[in-house]
Amino acid sequence: MRVLVAGASGVIGSRLVPLLTAVGHDVVALSRGPRRTAVLEASGARVVVADALDRDHLVAAVRQSAPDAVVNLLTAIPADVNPRRLARDFALTNRLRTEGTCNLMEAARAAGVRRIVAQGLSYGYQPGPGLANEDAPLWHDATPRQFVPVLAALESLEEQTVAAGGMILRFGHLYGPGSAYAADGAFTRQVRAGKVPLVGGGHAVFSFTHADDAATAIVAALDRDAAGVLNVVDDDPAPLHSWLPVFAAGLGAPAPKGAPAVLARLAVGGWGVAFMNELRGADNARARLALNWRPRYASWREALPATDTAAAEAA
Template sequence: MRIFVAGASGVLGSHLVPLLVAAGHSVAGMTRTPSKADSLRAVGAEPVVCDVFDADALTEAVVSFRPDTVLHELTDLPDDRQLLPQAAEANSRIRREGTRNLLDAARAASAGRFLAQSVAWTLPGDGGAAVADLESAVLAAGGVVLRYGQFYGDGTFYPHTPPAPPRVHVADAARRTVAALHAPSGVITIVDETDPT
């Protein structure tokens, strides 16, 4: 399968892309940071340096790769979780405008499948509204919404001690994302099996 991964150099993407390559998929890994292209190439992905908010360049990149599947794993989060409140507006923009641009690019490329990262907990205010907008757009397009618990493990806000539920180890989240590639349109919740549901 040809898979275009938006957010390939992020916390989840850096675990996910090597798994996809190891499973025999041809992967284009999108990052907005040019310095991360070499690390994507090193794990066997074709690096694509592009900003999701540049709709024309994004569409050109996705169409050029001719993916069967587009995986939306983009977020706009700070390295320090204490700064999350200040990042809320940027992350909401990713969920709205970024999702819309990726869906449009996937349609232009005739990609048959679209999966997108969401969250397994309720966000207050506009953050929650942006999550609802993302999920509505993805489901209306026949895609799959992946509701992840809070990530923990290397590279996350919780490298040593897991947060309160809902949560999921980032490596497990990546494995379960690969397993969801062929899921029918709908919502999949990806949390630790020990979490209360």
């Protein structure tokens, strides 16, 4: 199968492209510029340069590539996100998830593509007890202001993809090479510096997804003619107050201290407080059944404290 990967040089894409080629797919990597061309070609992909926000150029590029399937991983998330300015930092990613997805869906239709897989997000569920399955409502009640445009863009991406007969894989907090949790990642640097407290008790429940597990789920989804939404996360959701001390200890960093939500709001804003104290974890039962998929890293405990070591061993 010829698979066009949009966003091929990102955290997931960099693990997906070599996996697709290894299992026998013909990979076309869509890139906004030539900077990553050599790396992508070394992974076995043919590179096509096109901006997803340039409709005419994108339609022409996809039609010329003649893919059988399209994988939409379009993002432009800064390496260091300021929670007080989340809407600003995600502005381009929001455009890619709305305008870019619209252009990509049009290009896919023009090229006769019928199989589409797109990257979603599993921690946009309305806070509540227990783990959220795919029927749970998204966060529309008392949504933190900075998260409103991010969630709206994600909903647009999902609606467009499902309308085109595609599948959305809602990934959890991504870790692995190139992520915020990598040895050189922004979150890791903050933890090493002792700058990540347990806000309001740290009750946010995190469902993690290793980039390699995201890649295997996409490969599994490409083998199935199915549409809809699936949570692709590990088997061990955990509150922040459980996993953050373990992560810090693995880095040799100071143990995280507690911080009242009222005071923390001044530093990280409403979204920062919600991110650390309100997120709801996700249930992966449907993905396991529908895709016959199992995470290689069933728990964040297996690889999160030593992300890059695990990735190097897997490469």
